[in-house]
Amino acid sequence: GSWGAEAELGFALWxxxxxxxFAPLRKRCRCVLLASGTLAPLKSLESELGTRFPLQxxxxxxxxxxxxxxxxxxxxxxxxPLASPAIPAAGGGEGGGGGGGGG
Numbered sequence: 818g819s820w821g822a823e824a825e826l827g828f829a830l831w832x833x834x835x836x837x838x839f840a841p842l843r844k845r846c847r848c849v850l851l852a853s854g855t856l857a858p859l860k861s862l863e864s865e866l867g868t869r870f871p872l873q874x875x876x877x878x879x880x881x882x883x884x885x886x887x888x889x890x891x892x893x894x895x896x897x898p899l900a901s902p903a904i905p906a907a908g909g910g911e912g913g914g915g916g917g918g919g920g
Contacts, residue, residue, distance in 0.1 A: 829902065836867030841894055843868050854879075 832838070842849065843866075851870075856862050859873050893899055 835865045839866045839868065845894060 849870075851862075857875055859870065859875065863869055890899055
């Protein structure tokens with residue numbers, strides 16, 4: 818085929834390292850609490866996030882629903898929207914990535 822005036826090129830570079838994404842948070846926060854039923858084993862989590870958690874608790878129980886608080890962040894530390902091109906941003910539409918991530 819021929820290259821018309823409407824041809825659009827793009828380049829995307831994704832970093833799938835949790836340690837890179839977690840580093841700014843680790844540097845700015847005095848305390849980080851991670852709670853989930855799927856974070857174990859904690860040693861591998863420390864390795865993936867590139868940090869050490871000196872205080873850890875692993876409990877073999879399920880937390881009752883009335884004791885659960887679920888939150889999500891729509892923007893990062895500099896008000897950058899947290900969105901992925903693979904997941905449509907809040908508000909619907911195709912593609913995502915360019916819009917807000919809620920909030």
